[in-house]
Amino acid sequence: MIAAALHLARCYVARHRAQSLLLAGAFALVTALPLCLRVLGQAVETVMRARALSTPLVLGSRGSALDLMLKALYFKQQPLPSLPTRYLAEVRSTGLAAAIPIDARFHAQGAPIIGTEIEYFSFRHLRLAEGRMMTRLGDCVVGARLAQKRSLHPGSALFSSQEQVFDFAGVYPLKMRITGVLAPTGSADDEAVFVDLKTSRLISGAAHGHDDVAAQPESVLKQENGHTIANASVRMYQEVTDENLSSFHFHGDENEQPLSAILILPQDAKSEALLAGRYLKESLPVHLICPSEVFESLMSTLFQVERLLFLVLGITLAAALAVSALVFTLSFRLRGREFQTLSDLGISPAALRLTKALEIALVSGAGLLMAGGLTALAQLNAEAWVKWLLA
Amino acid sequence: MAGLLKPQRGSICLGSTDLTALSEAECRAFRLRQVGLVFQDFALLDYLTVGENILLPQRFTGLDCRHAAQDLAGHLEIGHLWQKPAAQISQGERQRVAIARALAHEPRFLFADEPTASLDAARRDRVIDLLFESAARTSACLVVVTHDAALLPRFPQYARVEDFAR
Numbered sequence: 001m002i003a004a005a006l007h008l009a010r011c012y013v014a015r016h017r018a019q020s021l022l023l024a025g026a027f028a029l030v031t032a033l034p035l036c037l038r039v040l041g042q043a044v045e046t047v048m049r050a051r052a053l054s055t056p057l058v059l060g061s062r063g064s065a066l067d068l069m070l071k072a073l074y075f076k077q078q079p080l081p082s083l084p085t086r087y088l089a090e091v092r093s094t095g096l097a098a099a100i101p102i103d104a105r106f107h108a109q110g111a112p113i114i115g116t117e118i119e120y121f122s123f124r125h126l127r128l129a130e131g132r133m134m135t136r137l138g139d140c141v142v143g144a145r146l147a148q149k150r151s152l153h154p155g156s157a158l159f160s161s162q163e164q165v166f167d168f169a170g171v172y173p174l175k176m177r178i179t180g181v182l183a184p185t186g187s188a189d190d191e192a193v194f195v196d197l198k199t200s201r202l203i204s205g206a207a208h209g210h211d212d213v214a215a216q217p218e219s220v221l222k223q224e225n226g227h228t229i230a231n232a233s234v235r236m237y238q239e240v241t242d243e244n245l246s247s248f249h250f251h252g253d254e255n256e257q258p259l260s261a262i263l264i265l266p267q268d269a270k271s272e273a274l275l276a277g278r279y280l281k282e283s284l285p286v287h288l289i290c291p292s293e294v295f296e297s298l299m300s301t302l303f304q305v306e307r308l309l310f311l312v313l314g315i316t317l318a319a320a321l322a323v324s325a326l327v328f329t330l331s332f333r334l335r336g337r338e339f340q341t342l343s344d345l346g347i348s349p350a351a352l353r354l355t356k357a358l359e360i361a362l363v364s365g366a367g368l369l370m371a372g373g374l375t376a377l378a379q380l381n382a383e384a385w386v387k388w389l390l391a
Numbered sequence: 392m393a394g395l396l397k398p399q400r401g402s403i404c405l406g407s408t409d410l411t412a413l414s415e416a417e418c419r420a421f422r423l424r425q426v427g428l429v430f431q432d433f434a435l436l437d438y439l440t441v442g443e444n445i446l447l448p449q450r451f452t453g454l455d456c457r458h459a460a461q462d463l464a465g466h467l468e469i470g471h472l473w474q475k476p477a478a479q480i481s482q483g484e485r486q487r488v489a490i491a492r493a494l495a496h497e498p499r500f501l502f503a504d505e506p507t508a509s510l511d512a513a514r515r516d517r518v519i520d521l522l523f524e525s526a527a528r529t530s531a532c533l534v535v536v537t538h539d540a541a542l543l544p545r546f547p548q549y550a551r552v553e554d555f556a557r
Contacts, residue, residue, distance in 0.1 A: 004450035007443075008436075015438035015476070341434040344395055346423030347451050348416065 001351050009358035020363050023327060027367030030320040032374035034313040039375060041306060043382035045299060048074075051187055052295035054124075056272060057097070057264040057288055059087060059279065065289045066298060072261035073291055074188045075104050075112040082258030083286050089255065091264055094278070096271035100263040103200040107161045108176070111146050113193045115200020123265065126189055130154055131180030137202060137248055138240030140176040140195045144184035145388075152178055157239075158193060160203045174203050175239035186383065201250065201257055202240075209237040209248035264288070328360055392534065393426050393502050394418045405500050406532075423452055427493030427531065429503035429522075433485045435492075437478035441469060444477050445491045452496065460495040466528070467491050467521065486518060494525050501531040507539060519545055 013020045051073050060068040060083060067078040082105065091099040100123060103115030118133065120126075131154030134141055142152050152158065160174045176195065184190055201207050211234050213220055221229045237244050266272035279288040332339070339352055378385075392403060394410040402411040405425070410418055422428075435444045445460050464470040467487040472480055477488065486506070493501055503522060507515040519535075519542060526533040535546070543549050 001451060007450060008439075011443065012438050337434070338436055341430065341436075342447075344393075344422075344428060344430075344434075345448050346419040346421070346426070347448075348419055351451060 001348075002354065005351055005354040006358050008355045009362055012359055013362045020366070023324060024363050024366035024370060026320060027324060027364060028370030028374065030313070030317045031367065031371035032378075034310055034317070035371065035375040036378040037306075037309065037313070039378045039382050040386060041302070043386040047186070047383060047386050049292075049295060049299075052291040055263055055291045056266055057275065057290055058261050059083070059091065059099075059264055059286055059288050060261040062282075062285055062287045065287070065294045068261060068287075068289055069291050069294045071104055072102050072263065075114060075192055077107075077112075080260060082260055083262070084255060085257045085259055086255040087286060088259065088262055091262060091275070094275065096275055097264045097266040100265070101197055101259050102261045102263060103197060103258070104260040105258070106200065106203045108158045108193050109150075109161055111142075111191055111193050112188075113140070113160060113195055113200065113203065115195050115197045115203075117197060120194070120263075123263070124185070124187070124189055126185065127183050128180045129183040131178070134179050134194070134196055134199070136177075136240065136242075137196070137198055137245060138174065138176055139179045139199065140193050141180040141182055142178055142194070143182050143190040143192045145190040146193065147181040152181065154178055154180055172236060172238050174199075177240070198250075202248065204258075206252055206257055207248060207250040209240065209244050211235045212247065324364075328356075332356055393428060393500075394422050423448055424454075424496065425499045427496070427498035427501040429489050429493045429501070429506050431505040431508055433489035435477040435485055435488055437476065440474050440476055441480065441484075441488050442473040444488055445495050447492060449496055454496055456496055459497065460491065463491050463495055463525070463528075464488075467525070483514065487521065490518075490521060490525060494529055494531065497529045498531055501526050501529075501533045503533070503535045505536055505538065507537060507542065512541075515539065515542070 052069070055073055058068060058072045060072060061081040063081060064078075067080050070076040071078045071080045082103075085101065088099050088101050091097060098119065100120050101116055102120075104112050106113040106115075114120075121133070128141065129144060131141070140158060142158070146152065156178050158176045158178055160176065162173060176193070176199070182189065182194075195203075198207065211219075213228055213230050213234060216230075216234065219230045219233045221231050223229070237247065240248060264275060266275055276288055276290075279286060342352055342355075343349070392405070394403065394405075394413070398411060402409050404410070405421075408421060408425070410421065413421060436447065439447065441464070442460075445464060446457065449456055449460075461470060461473065464473060467490060469480075469484055469487045469491065472484060472488075477485065480488070490503075490506075493503070501522070506522060507518050510518060522533060522535065523545075525531075535542070
């Protein structure tokens with residue numbers, strides 16, 4: 001009886017495969033959605049948590065701790081006030097921790113330009129896949145994904161973007177020489193352009209290079225308070241070369257140059273506690289955050305949102321199941337003559353019920369298989385998708 | 392007569408079997424094995440092939456009469472349609488598939504409800520010939536319900552409903 005009922009159910013589903021697939025697909029989607037969401041949520045947590053846990057402390061301008069963490073760790077375009085470079089020297093002078101500057105104010109065609117120091121690479125365990133590290137002003141190394149996406153390689157160039165559309169007379173874009181491509185790490189580093197802090201200042205306009213004014217006296221307009229004011233015939237360099245390298249110079253007080261954040265790596269727990277106490281005062285323009293704590297706070301908020309989302313998805317699933325039940329009920333009602341024929345031929349009510357149940361099971365089973373496939377796909381690619389999303 | 396309905400009084404006997412004395416399940420089992428039904432609208436399942444329609448009752452009885460059914464289909468000139476979906480065959484072919492389904496398990500009793508309704512005279516005669524021939528081939532007792540008085544001389548026995556009413 002089971003074989004016969006299964007045969008009938010299979011034939012019906014196969015004959016009406018488009019409708020059955022549609023129904024199974026709808027069932028699969030509403031089932032897979034919460035599962036995939038959970039898988040992706042876990043992957044987000046894993047990927048983000050790893051970076052947060054590996055960064056002991058971050059010093060930044062007082063304000064949103066979350067914005068500071070997102071900017072300093074994940075290079076997100078958060079609206080964050082900068083802090084002066086003197087804090088870098090201040091932290092280092094305490095002898096309690098190593099400090100790595102992060103200047104993430106600029107971009108190169110959408111990719112964040114990270115002005116930092118060479119210690120950042122060893123701290124993040126970044127290694128070169130090809131080329132060499134930057135050695136000269138204007139050099140940069142790029143993350144693996146960015147290089148792959150834009151076909152960048154050592155020897156090619158990348159322009160910094162103007163941060164303000166209407167700043168025509170402001171800072172010129174800098175043509176940066178790519179000296180190396182980093183190996184992939186599956187983090188925000190894969191999508192970034194790394195430059196030396198001095199190059200970052202060059203992009204900001206705090207440093208520049210131009211024709212020798214002394215060699216072009218006709219271009220000098222006037223001398224004022226020890227400064228030479230020249231006309232527009234003096235050529236500003238948009239690219240650093242071996243020939244013009246010596247003409248580049250810095251203006252302003254180096255200690256007052258802005259930074260986005262400072263990564264702080266305390267020597268031990270005691271040093272960490274001492275540093276935390278040092279920047280505890282609310283009156284200070286800067287504050288020290290512990291990324292792992294900020295991350296946990298973010299996660300607890302996300303869990304609440306996730307719970308709400310699951311509730312909504314649960315209601316959607318229940319609605320989808322109710323609609324599916326209605327579809328099957330109507331379908332069986334429309335096929336009343338068919339079941340009456342089977343009954344007239346002598347087939348038992350139990351066999352007829354089994355046939356109907358197997359039809360539902362086949363469609364639901366196909367839906368569950370699809371949902372399983374989608375979830376497995378999400379599981380397999382979750383980390384890559386999340387890294388892509390977070391990059 | 393096929394045991395689809397239970398009489399309020401009296402009994403229905405097919406051969407030596409009193410259908411009214413059987414339980415619902417026994418009656419169904421008897422019908423499935425011993426009775427062949429040709430419905431007025433043929434009642435084929437469109438999502439099955441011709442072969443699957445003919446073998447449909449046997450799938451539930453477990454009897455293996457595939458070869459006999461294929462022979463019968465050949466005799467009814469629908470053998471070449473065996474793998475074709477029932478939804479894609481003509482009305483005449485559907486009629487023959489319905490007859491083949493009723494006879495495939497070689498029932499002792501064959502009931503045909505208006506098997507020639509809405510057929511022209513030539514087709515009507517062919518279907519009746521087919522029924523007689525098929526019933527004779529499987530030694531089945533053939534009972535036909537019809538409104539067509541022209542068919543009556545073809546049957547050795549017949550009863551008019553009007554006679555019972557009187």
